[in-house]
Amino acid sequence: MAPKKRRRPTAGPPPVRNPRYEAKVAPSTEPAPGPPAGAPRPKTLRELAIPAVFAAAVLGIFVYFSEDRRPGNAITVALIGLVFMIGLGYAMDRALQRARMRRWQKRQGDG
Numbered sequence: 001m002a003p004k005k006r007r008r009p010t011a012g013p014p015p016v017r018n019p020r021y022e023a024k025v026a027p028s029t030e031p032a033p034g035p036p037a038g039a040p041r042p043k044t045l046r047e048l049a050i051p052a053v054f055a056a057a058v059l060g061i062f063v064y065f066s067e068d069r070r071p072g073n074a075i076t077v078a079l080i081g082l083v084f085m086i087g088l089g090y091a092m093d094r095a096l097q098r099a100r101m102r103r104w105q106k107r108q109g110d111g
Helices: 019-023 045-066 071-108
Strands: none
Touching: 045 071
């Protein structure tokens, strides 16, 4: 029986075919979706929630020590405060984002 052919160490998987290259199609010239480069970006939910969680924790601790030390009351007030803080933080950030975007557009000469 003939000896088995040894595989070259540099041999890898076969090359992948690129249909765009084979069809000689130019890449798309359409702008990428989303805001243009350099535009101010809105805050994410995570960026809004982290300070709200800390503020709610401080509020819960304050309520716990200022009232009659009932943890149920403190947790309830902290959770209600968290919901309000996230909602109001989102609304405030949207207003500030619109103002930042208007200012950025004026600097860019778009409006």
